[in-house]
Structures are given as structure tokens and as C-alpha cells.
Amino acid sequence: MFVVGLDIGYSNLKLAAGACGSTPRTQVLPAVAAPQLHVAQRLESGNSRSPDGIAVSVHGQHWIAGVAPARVSGWQRALHEDYVTSDTYQALLLAALQVIGAQRIDRLVTGLPVAQAMEPAQRERLRARLQGRHALTDGAVEIAEVRVIAQPVGAFVELLMRADAPTLERIGAGTVLVIDVGFFSVDWAVLVNGDLRRTASGTSLEAMSVLIDAAAERLRGQRAGKAPVAAIEQALAQGRPAILLHGDWVALAPYLQLAAREVGAVALEALRRDLRHEQTNVDLLLLTGGGAALFEPAVRRVFPAVPLQLPPDPVGANARGYFHYGCR
Numbered sequence: 001m002f003v004v005g006l007d008i009g010y011s012n013l014k015l016a017a018g019a020c021g022s023t024p025r026t027q028v029l030p031a032v033a034a035p036q037l038h039v040a041q042r043l044e045s046g047n048s049r050s051p052d053g054i055a056v057s058v059h060g061q062h063w064i065a066g067v068a069p070a071r072v073s074g075w076q077r078a079l080h081e082d083y084v085t086s087d088t089y090q091a092l093l094l095a096a097l098q099v100i101g102a103q104r105i106d107r108l109v110t111g112l113p114v115a116q117a118m119e120p121a122q123r124e125r126l127r128a129r130l131q132g133r134h135a136l137t138d139g140a141v142e143i144a145e146v147r148v149i150a151q152p153v154g155a156f157v158e159l160l161m162r163a164d165a166p167t168l169e170r171i172g173a174g175t176v177l178v179i180d181v182g183f184f185s186v187d188w189a190v191l192v193n194g195d196l197r198r199t200a201s202g203t204s205l206e207a208m209s210v211l212i213d214a215a216a217e218r219l220r221g222q223r224a225g226k227a228p229v230a231a232i233e234q235a236l237a238q239g240r241p242a243i244l245l246h247g248d249w250v251a252l253a254p255y256l257q258l259a260a261r262e263v264g265a266v267a268l269e270a271l272r273r274d275l276r277h278e279q280t281n282v283d284l285l286l287l288t289g290g291g292a293a294l295f296e297p298a299v300r301r302v303f304p305a306v307p308l309q310l311p312p313d314p315v316g317a318n319a320r321g322y323f324h325y326g327c328r
Contacts, residue, residue, distance in 0.1 A: 001106045005322030007154065008092050008110065010079060011183035011208065011233065011290060013066060014319035017100045020327035026316055027099060029054075030237060031183075033065035033091035038075035054095040055137060058087050065095035068237070069230040079184060079209060081116070084126050097134055097141050105143045109322035111151035114187045115203040123148040147326065150201065152178035152189035154321030155288035158311060161324050167284070167309070174283030177306075179271070179299060180318070181291035183208045186267040192280060202274045206267040208291040212236075214259035215252070219245065232256075236290075256294055264298030272302065282306050288317045 005016040005024070013031045018024035039053065053064040053071075069077075078086040097105075108130060116122040131146040156178050163171065172194060180187045189201040216227035223245055231243040235252060242249045275282075285308040287299055292314040300308065311317040 001327070002102055002104065003323055003326035004096075004100060004102075004105050004108045005154070005319040005324075005326060006093075006096055006108055006110045007151075007316075007319040007322065008084075008089060008096070009182055009184075009290070010077075010083065012237065012315055013092050013096060014316045015096050015100065016316070016319040016323035017102070017105075018323070024320065024323045026320065028316055029066035029095070029099070030068050031092055032067050032069050032072055032077065033063055033088050033095070034067075034072045034075040036062040036064050038072055039064040039067055040071045040073065054098055056091050056094040056098065057135075057137060058091050058094070063087075063091040065091045068234050070234050081113075083184070084112070084129065093130070094134065094136060098136050098138070100141075103139065103141055105141060107145045107147065107326045108143050109147045109149065109154075109326040111149050111154055111318060111322065113182075113185045113203045114150045114152065114189060114201045117148065117150035118201075149322070149325065150187070150189055150196070151182070151318055152180040152187050152201075152286075152288070153196065154318030154325065155180060155286060155311060155314075156189070156191060156321065157325045158317045158321035159286055159309060161321075162312075170284050170307075175278075175280045176284045176286060177275075177282045177303075178286045178288065179295070181207060181287070181289035181295045183290065186271075186289075186291075186295070188271050188274070190275070190278065190282075197278070202270065204267040204270040206263050206270075208289075208294075211256070211259045211263040211291065211294065214263060215255040218255045218258065219250065223250070257297075260291075260294040261298060264295045267295075268298055268302050284309065286311075288314045290315045 001020045007014040009031050013029045016024040016026045053067040056063050078088040126148050127146045133142050176191045178189045186204045186207045190197040212232050216229045220227040235243050242251050285306050
């Protein structure tokens with residue numbers, strides 16, 4: 001059975017694809033897409049599947065997906081709760097299917113923020129959108145079955161696949177809190193003895209987009225000019241510690257750490273309210289998502305005595321977990 005774990009985020013597009021029983025092929029691309037006219041043209045030539053973007057057709061219009069934020073101008077990104085209905089999401093979906101290159105996908109697993117995943121109508125709307133035949137620039141692909149789950153469950157399944165025996169014992173007997181720090185939202189899920197507690201799982205919008213905005217405003221306040229939001233996001237995606245601003249290299253860590261302390265405190269306060277009525281203590285923390293490293297100090301301040309797990313690759317953890325979930 002050919003399975004795809006697909007995590008179309010607001011900042012990164014992550015996928016894990018392959019036959020069950022094998023190691024999935026994984027890939028991460030920028031989750032930025034726009035009509036071709038709004039994407040800066042490279043001086044050197046390239047093809048549609050180069051790292052410079054993937055050409056797709058959305059409602060008959062030429063789009064480029066999987067490009068760095070700084071390459072797009074005059075186009076507003078989709079940063080709202082109806083993201084899965086947007087043309088941006090459609091462009092990224094088609095780009096992912098082109099990258100995978102399969103003519104048939106037996107099962108595709110993806111996720112929604114916890115607050116949306118709790119609504120059957122929201123899950124069904126996304127399932128109906130993804131399942132079926134999709135026309136691509138060089139053919140078509142048929143998706144036979146789609147499963148939609150809460151985003152943090154993906155990282156939890158990924159943990160189950162790589163955990164050692166003591167960790168698995170702790171998971172089976174105790175309470176696990178999964179915190180997924182994404183670009184648009186921070187999602188959390190509480191699992192007791194492996195079962196999801198719906199009333200103690202939720203979403204905060206105080207996430208990486210807010211953190212980056214806050215860091216960019218701090219930089220603008222000190223250096224004047226425009227807030228370098230796209231430059232900061234691109235540097236984080238590429239693992240670069242500094243950005244070029246007014247001709248000088250500026251280290252990002254001090255600005256990001258201050259912003260993370262403020263934004264993380266707000267997000268975790270909402271989480272603590274959700275946990276207030278739980279009858280159990282947290283026995284294990286799983287911190288995942290693209291913003292995991294920046295939120296880690298804030299999480300440790302709130303849960304100083306609880307063991308904390310970080311995936312080897314927090315960005316792609318959900319997609320890998322979705323793949324394994326699809327093979328169950």
C-alpha cells in the first residue's frame with residue numbers, strides 16, 4: 001500500500017511518502033505559493049521541479065509553489081483559519097503531489113489544528129477536498145482514501161515509532177502532553193494511557209508568525225526602515241543565525257529569544273487553562289514543530305520537573321507520524 005503523510009503548514013510543506021513497511025521518502029519545502037507574476041524570476045534558467053519553485057495550475061492560472069517568502073511580492077499570504085480552502089493550499093497540495101510523482105495514492109493522512117480537528121464538519125470538508133482525482137501539469141493522481149487527524153497526533157505517533165522501552169512504558173501508563181509550535185498556531189493535545197483527551201486539547205494563535213512579527217518590530221525599532229519579516233522567516237528556514245539589514249549582518253538570537261519569551265508565555269497560559277480541570281499530572285512532554293527550539297525555554301519554565309522529548313527533526317515530525325498512522 002502506498003501511503004502519504006502530508007503536512008501543509010503556513011511556513012513549510014512537509015511530506016513523507018512510500019510503501020508501508022519501508023522507510024518513507026521525506027521532503028520539506030517552503031509553504032509559500034503565489035501566481036507566477038508575483039514571484040521574482042531567477043536570472044539563471046531552471047525547470048519546474050527545481051528548488052526555485054514548482055509550477056502548478058490553480059483554476060487555470062499559473063502559480064509557483066514552494067518558493068522562499070522573500071521571492072514573492074505584491075501578494076498577500078493566506079494566514080487565516082480557512083487556510084485549507086485557499087488557493088494557496090490548493091497550489092501547495094498540487095506541488096506536493098507533483099513531487100511525490102505517484103499515479104495512485106492508496107491512503108493520504110493529513111492534519112488540522114486541534115480546534116478544527118474536533119469538528120466533524122471541518123474534517124469532512126478537508127477529506128472531500130483531498131480525496132479523488134487531481135490533475136497535474138504532467139498527468140494526474142488518484143487519492144483513494146484520506147484520513148484527517150489532529151496535528152499533534154502525528155508527532156505522537158512518530159514518537160511511538162522511535163521511543164525506547166522506558167519511554168513507551170511511560171506513555172502507556174501516564175499522561176503525555178504534545179505541544180506543536182507551528183507558524184500560524186500552537187496546538188496541544190493531552191493523551192492519557194494513549195487516548196486523546198478532547199476537552200484538554202486546544203489551539204492558540206500566539207505562534208511563530210506572531211513571534212517573527214514581534215522580533216521584526218524590535219529590529220525595526222532599533223534600526224529603522226521596514227520590519228524584516230520575510231528575511232527572518234527565510235533565515236530560520238535555512239538555519240542562518242543572522243540577516244543582512246542596511247548592509248550589516250545582524251544576529252537574530254537576542255531578538256527571537258525576547259519575542260519567544262513574550263509570545264510563548266501567552267500561548268502557554270491558554271494551555272494551562274485547558275489543563276486546569278484535568279485529574280492527572282503530565283508525565284511526559286513532547287515538543288515539536290518548526291518553533292520547538294524557540295519555545296523550549298518557556299515550556300521548561302512552566303513544566304520544570306517533567307521529562308521533555310524533542311524529535312530529531314521537529315519540522316517533519318508530523319508528516320512522518322501521519323505516514324506511520326496511515327500504515328496502521
